[in-house]
Amino acid sequence: MKLVISRKIHDQVVKIPGSKSISHRMLICAALADGISQIYNVLDSQDISLTRKTLECMGAQIESRQDGTLSVTGFGGRPKPWPDPIHLGNSGTSMRLLAGIAALGSTPYTLTGDERMRQRPMGELLDALGRIRISAASQNNEGTPPVVIQGGDRAGGRTLLDCSRSSQYLSALLMAGAFFDQGLVIDLTGPAVSQPYIDLTLDVMKQFGVNAFQVSDTCYEVPGGQTYSSGSRTVEPDLSNAGYFWAAGAVTGADIGVDNIGTASLQGDLKQAYIFEKMGCTVNHDGRVLRVKGHPLHGVDVDMSDTPDAVPAVAVTAAFAEGTTRIRNIGHLRVKECDRIDAVCSQLTKMGIKAVQGPDFMEITGGTPHGALIETFNDHRIAMAFAVAGLRVDDIKIENPVCVEKSFPTFWQLFDAL
Numbered sequence: 131m132k133l134v135i136s137r138k139i140h141d142q143v144v145k146i147p148g149s150k151s152i153s154h155r156m157l158i159c160a161a162l163a164d165g166i167s168q169i170y171n172v173l174d175s176q177d178i179s180l181t182r183k184t185l186e187c188m189g190a191q192i193e194s195r196q197d198g199t200l201s202v203t204g205f206g207g208r209p210k211p212w213p214d215p216i217h218l219g220n221s222g223t224s225m226r227l228l229a230g231i232a233a234l235g236s237t238p239y240t241l242t243g244d245e246r247m248r249q250r251p252m253g254e255l256l257d258a259l260g261r262i263r264i265s266a267a268s269q270n271n272e273g274t275p276p277v278v279i280q281g282g283d284r285a286g287g288r289t290l291l292d293c294s295r296s297s298q299y300l301s302a303l304l305m306a307g308a309f310f311d312q313g314l315v316i317d318l319t320g321p322a323v324s325q326p327y328i329d330l331t332l333d334v335m336k337q338f339g340v341n342a343f344q345v346s347d348t349c350y351e352v353p354g355g356q357t358y359s360s361g362s363r364t365v366e367p368d369l370s371n372a373g374y375f376w377a378a379g380a381v382t383g384a385d386i387g388v389d390n391i392g393t394a395s396l397q398g399d400l401k402q403a404y405i406f407e408k409m410g411c412t413v414n415h416d417g418r419v420l421r422v423k424g425h426p427l428h429g430v431d432v433d434m435s436d437t438p439d440a441v442p443a444v445a446v447t448a449a450f451a452e453g454t455t456r457i458r459n460i461g462h463l464r465v466k467e468c469d470r471i472d473a474v475c476s477q478l479t480k481m482g483i484k485a486v487q488g489p490d491f492m493e494i495t496g497g498t499p500h501g502a503l504i505e506t507f508n509d510h511r512i513a514m515a516f517a518v519a520g521l522r523v524d525d526i527k528i529e530n531p532v533c534v535e536k537s538f539p540t541f542w543q544l545f546d547a548l
């Protein structure tokens with residue numbers, strides 16, 4: 131249990147570790163390459179270790195240098211057999227992206243996860259793989275892990291994919307598709323959620339010399355017969371995690387900057403700062419440091435389909451705003467580390483805040499929240515978002531604070547230093 135002490139915080143600039151999404155992708159692309167890559171500023175967290183270990187099982191050699199840089203010797207698109215089940219905890223990104231890589235092998239891989247991961251969907255990805263003759267099945271027939279993927283057929287071609295619950299399926303197909311003889315054309319059954327993560331996949335693939343592109347709103351293509359090039363790459367800071375510090379500025383009135391944020395970042399969660407601006411904060415991006423300074427906040431109406439990981443921080447901030455905040459198009463939050471719509475609303479209600487939910491939205495009416503014991507449902511983002519509330523409210527206790535190790539093991543250290 132962690133007690134967050136409400137306090138006055140000073141204006142300051144913080145440094146956030148590397149992006150989880152970019153770290154997963156760079157490790158995978160480096161493993162898919164021939165030769166040695168150096169990846170700088172890789173996030174050191176539970177989920178990234180799971181991706182790393184799996185890539186090692188598949189034949190990549192990965193060494194950590196003292197400064198945290200990872201040196202990756204790739205297996206050139208030919209993963210080696212691994213007969214034992216591979217455990218991926220509750221890392222959806224590892225599970226879905228690595229299922230795509232497993233499809234490149236010629237022997238079966240079994241991918242499984244913890245209790246929650248075994249409830250998270252991936253039937254849509256299994257169906258799309260099946261359409262290009264890759265045997266991909268859920269052992270429980272419910273479309274959830276454990277899954278067994280057996281590659282062998284590398285013809286590729288055209289497939290159909292439903293990305294209404296996760297964009298990670300499409301990222302998986304794009305990364306693997308470059309090795310298929312005919313490449314891969316992926317038609318979507320409708321718009322994808324979490325679009326910026328797809329753009330991030332295309333961008334990291336490009337950095338490793340592989341082209342893939344969006345043909346239309348609902349069609350993507352990756353030409354076949356391409357190879358990933360090894361080299362040196364750098365992971366930028368994690369902007370989902372930057373959001374807890376910008377939210378700290380928003381709720382306390384301090385001016386909190388996050389260092390090393392490029393204006394051209396493709397991470398969707400850069401938008402968090404601008405949602406806080408819409409709520410009344412001042413945002414100042416001077417090229418390197420992006421600062422959010424809090425002022426009296428007011429409710430907003432936002433579509434957060436593209437930025438699911440930022441929802442808990444925005445929702446908690448909304449508890450301190452005048453009026454109602456409506457967060458729309460977030461049905462996919464129900465299949466994350468926990469049902470995040472339910473978790474956020476139930477814990478805000480415990481704090482005396484009116485929080486109403488619908489199938490794919492929530493509405494939070496700001497007020498005067500009081501202390502509570504916050505249940506985190508083993509979800510890092512619930513823990514970090516409610517820690518922010520503790521800066522303004524006495525007696526916020528966060529249950530199971532170590533769950534932040536999934537994406538941000540140094541969170542408490544940086545947060546306590548505020």
Ligand SMILES: O=C(O)C1=C[C@@H](OP(=O)(O)O)[C@@H](O)[C@H](O)C1
Nearest residue numbers: 151223296297298324327438439
């Ligand atoms: O591809 C990625 O790196 C991610 C995509 C998003 O998931 P969905 O596409 O399932 O919404 C996001 O929530 C997750 O934290 C990371």
Ligand SMILES: C=C(OP(=O)(O)O)C(=O)O
Nearest residue numbers: 220221222223224439466
């Ligand atoms: C949803 C998340 O991650 P994943 O899907 O990789 O478990 C997250 O980090 O908020």
